[in-house]
Amino acid sequence: MKKAFRSVVFDQKSFEIKDGTTGMYQISDVKKVSVLNEETKFKGKTDPFLHQVLGGVTFLTIGDNKCYVGLKIKLNNDQVLAIYVSQKAVSYNTDQFKKDQKEAYQIKEVFESYL
Secondary structure, three states, X not given: OOEEOOOEEEOOOEEEEOOEOOEEEEHHHEEEEEEEEEEHHHOOOOOOOOXXXXXXXXXXXXXXXXXXXXXXXXXXXXXXXXXXXXXXXXXXXXXHHHHHHHHHHHHHHHHHHHO
C-alpha cells in the first residue's frame, strides 16, 4: 500500500520525507509521532520543533502569529525528524492553518496504522 502526501510518501515498510528531514526511513524505527506548530523564525535553525507555538490566547500574545504546521517524529534511537506540512508560514486559525492541520493529522493516522 503506497500513500502519498506532498511532504511524505509511505510505502510498505518505509517512508520518504520530502519536506523536512529529507530522506528514507523505516516505519519500524518510529517510536512517537506528534502534530506540532514550529515558530517561523526557528525553522531550519534549531532541532525540529524545539521552538513550538501553542494555540489560543497564549499564541496570540507572542507577537509573531505565524508558524509552520508539521509532524515531529521520534525514532527508537531518539533521533528527531521533521515533516513540514505548511509550505510557507501560516497564521494561527486561518483557513490555510486549518487545512495544514487536517493534513498533518491525516499523516499521523497513516503512521498510527503501522504502529
